[in-house]
Amino acid sequence: xxxxxxxxxxxxxxxxxxxxxxxxxxxxxxGEFVAVTGPSGxxxxxxxxxxxxxETFDGGTYMLDGxxxxxxxxxxxxxxxxxxxxxxxxxxxxxxxxxxFDNVDVPLRYRGFSSxxxxxxxxxALERVGLSARLKHLPSQLSGGQQQRVAIAxxxxxxxxxxxxxxxxxxxxxLMARQVMQLLEEINxxxxxxxxxxxxxxxxxxxxxxxxxVDGQVSDYQDLQPVLEVAEA
Amino acid sequence: MFKYYLMLSxxxxxxxxxxxxxxxxxxGLGISVTMTVLTxxxxxxKDPIPEKSHQLFHVQLYTYGKDRSNPRSADGYPYQxxxxxxxxxxxxxxxxxxxxxxxxxxxxxxxxxxSSPFMETxxxxxxxxxxxxxxxxxYGGAWESSVDTKxxxxxxxxxxxxxxxxxxxxxxxKQVNLNSNLYTVVGxxxxxxxxxxxxxxxxxxFGDTQQIxxxxxxxxxxxxxxxxxNNGWKTETINTYQDKLNSEQMWNQFWVELESPQQKEKxxxxxxxxxxxxxQLGRFEHENAGGSLKDVVEWMDYNNVVxxxxxxxVGLAFMFLxxxxxxxxxxxxxxxxxxxxxxxxxRALGASQGExxxxxxxxxxxxGLAGGTLGLLxxxxxxxxxxxxxxxxxxxxxMDMTLVVLAILIAIGSSVVAGLYxxxxxxxxxxSIYLKIQ
Ligand SMILES: Nc1ncnc2c1ncn2[C@@H]1O[C@H](COP(=O)(O)OP(=O)(O)O)[C@@H](O)[C@H]1O
Ligand SMILES: [Mg+2]
Numbered sequence: 001x002x003x004x005x006x007x008x009x010x011x012x013x014x015x016x017x018x019x020x021x022x023x024x025x026x027x028x029x030x031g032e033f034v035a036v037t038g039p040s041g042x043x044x045x046x047x048x049x050x051x052x053x054x055e056t057f058d059g060g061t062y063m064l065d066g067x068x069x070x071x072x073x074x075x076x077x078x079x080x081x082x083x084x085x086x087x088x089x090x091x092x093x094x095x096x097x098x099x100x101f102d103n104v105d106v107p108l109r110y111r112g113f114s115s116x117x118x119x120x121x122x123x124x125a126l127e128r129v130g131l132s133a134r135l136k137h138l139p140s141q142l143s144g145g146q147q148q149r150v151a152i153a154x155x156x157x158x159x160x161x162x163x164x165x166x167x168x169x170x171x172x173x174x175l176m177a178r179q180v181m182q183l184l185e186e187i188n189x190x191x192x193x194x195x196x197x198x199x200x201x202x203x204x205x206x207x208x209x210x211x212x213x214v215d216g217q218v219s220d221y222q223d224l225q226p227v228l229e230v231a232e233a
Numbered sequence: 234m235f236k237y238y239l240m241l242s243x244x245x246x247x248x249x250x251x252x253x254x255x256x257x258x259x260x261g262l263g264i265s266v267t268m269t270v271l272t273x274x275x276x277x278x279k280d281p282i283p284e285k286s287h288q289l290f291h292v293q294l295y296t297y298g299k300d301r302s303n304p305r306s307a308d309g310y311p312y313q314x315x316x317x318x319x320x321x322x323x324x325x326x327x328x329x330x331x332x333x334x335x336x337x338x339x340x341x342x343x344x345x346x347x348s349s350p351f352m353e354t355x356x357x358x359x360x361x362x363x364x365x366x367x368x369x370x371x372y373g374g375a376w377e378s379s380v381d382t383k384x385x386x387x388x389x390x391x392x393x394x395x396x397x398x399x400x401x402x403x404x405x406x407k408q409v410n411l412n413s414n415l416y417t418v419v420g421x422x423x424x425x426x427x428x429x430x431x432x433x434x435x436x437x438x439f440g441d442t443q444q445i446x447x448x449x450x451x452x453x454x455x456x457x458x459x460x461x462x463n464n465g466w467k468t469e470t471i472n473t474y475q476d477k478l479n480s481e482q483m484w485n486q487f488w489v490e491l492e493s494p495q496q497k498e499k500x501x502x503x504x505x506x507x508x509x510x511x512x513q514l515g516r517f518e519h520e521n522a523g524g525s526l527k528d529v530v531e532w533m534d535y536n537n538v539v540x541x542x543x544x545x546x547v548g549l550a551f552m553f554l555x556x557x558x559x560x561x562x563x564x565x566x567x568x569x570x571x572x573x574x575x576x577x578x579x580r581a582l583g584a585s586q587g588e589x590x591x592x593x594x595x596x597x598x599x600x601g602l603a604g605g606t607l608g609l610l611x612x613x614x615x616x617x618x619x620x621x622x623x624x625x626x627x628x629x630x631x632m633d634m635t636l637v638v639l640a641i642l643i644a645i646g647s648s649v650v651a652g653l654y655x656x657x658x659x660x661x662x663x664x665s666i667y668l669k670i671q
Contacts (some may be wrong), residue, residue: 004461038409045665049665049668052581054580054663054664054665054668055663055665067240074586075585075586075587078580078583078584078585078586078588079583079585081581081582081583082582082584083583084371084585085583087581087582087668093574093577093578093581094578094669095575095578097244097248098244106448106578106579106582107582109234109237110579110582110583110584110585110588111583123272154582158583166668
């Protein structure tokens, strides 16, 4: 469970002060699939980064699984991120000179698993995204959709409670985008809470809940639960 | 985790081979210069006979007249002793071993007529000299101690001259013609090349050791000349060799071996008694008149074996290393910042700042190791160059294990120091900046 109350984030440069988030409040329940939409520059990425503790904030409170994030030091935050959060990015962000196996291995290394356990998890994760035959391939040898699936495998290998996706389909054509979306839905059904930033309203509609951010604030949200129920029916 | 970091470092080397090569070269150059200078300095200052350097004492006597002193020595004592003092000192029964010593020289006349005579420095000493300074023999040994009082024309040869005169055969019992006098060979010593001629710091500190050793007792008999320093302070008329022996000229050296502090104390007391006695006889008129014992290490220190110039050179070498390292810092920053996006990903996946920091330090350590190895190789080249330039230094230009380990440690240590700032910088950067795509 994730709860933000009156979060404030200001970026200061020599010339300007940007209020990326203001009075931002949000609660996400266990198992939800939340789609975040909003115009460019409205603060969506900032929100995800704060959620993933990659970015600090200037005011308000943020509780992650009942823990107040504000009081944690870098090591504790990194640990928490490593154990509970998986990240997926628009540009995949695979490490170019590591093969698929070693890419998926990255979060597990910081977790301190034994090599046997890591191997097991890597193979499972790549299997889950349908790429278990390509352990030794480099990212550059894959298509965009495949790379994003590797990134998803990497995010999932440590079995995080939350998956944060920043426009995961933004660089993919619509067919690949739908495949990735399908994969995310499966993952969500198995219990992982997902927060996904997207521009694609069609994909957003498939989530349980839509949050619209304008100018650093949640402007409104539509509960799409009924739509989903219809789809499932 | 360390193995993981090593693997990542290797990948990063492969990704930026040129940049890495430049850094290895910078560190290698710095290390090679530092190690070349340090090697010479270290071997100069190294205890040449650690197992007994605190039992061998060089004896000095303040024999000057009123208002006289040695302006170059730290305590005003003369470096050498007079012949009469050398004779008197050798009468003390307290030391286990003792030797008078003088650098002299000969014209060596080979027996076969096809080789021509040559000049060779020699050392006139007592029989104890060899055991005191642990001189190794191949054939025979020192002459009998009775020769120290009753002169005999015997000689101990160095390996090199024995090779030359006798083709390396056992020459004990054979005869050598020195200055047209025949000497009987009693021993041949092995190649004995202490880096420092600590047993005679009045003459050259470095270089080849003597190849001819003869009894000191031959001095008055054959009137052996001094081939070393002579110092005098008194106006004396010296016409004959006998005049020189009776004079206040200082041209001999005296060493004793004293096993324990008690023995040293006893000998020191004996020395003071001797000084008193000489005062009665009208010598030692200076108010500081006395005797001084300095062990090998003190004696080397006293003679500035490692000169200030050398120390300055070491300082300069380390400064050069610092310049190389500053360059390395710049290159490291470039290398690390290029990797910032990857660091961003690692941070997002749960790496802490500490883990990123250590990963980069391992990276730098590896570069340091490579730089150190290169530095050692280049350092050998530097030492070889010194050897070509200064023949006297050839005992001072090899790296022992201590130096090799030291070189690697300095290389890794200094590159890690150079890497601290870049590693700190990269681990502190905000990962979100490198993850964002607008
Ligand atoms: N590191 C930063 N420094 C300064 N301004 C920033 C930084 N990151 C984001 N911003 C600003 O904050 C606002 C929100 O950015 P962002 O969260 O990336 O928006 P979105 O993801 O919705 O496009 C924008 O005006 C952006 O320019
Ligand atoms: Mg964004």
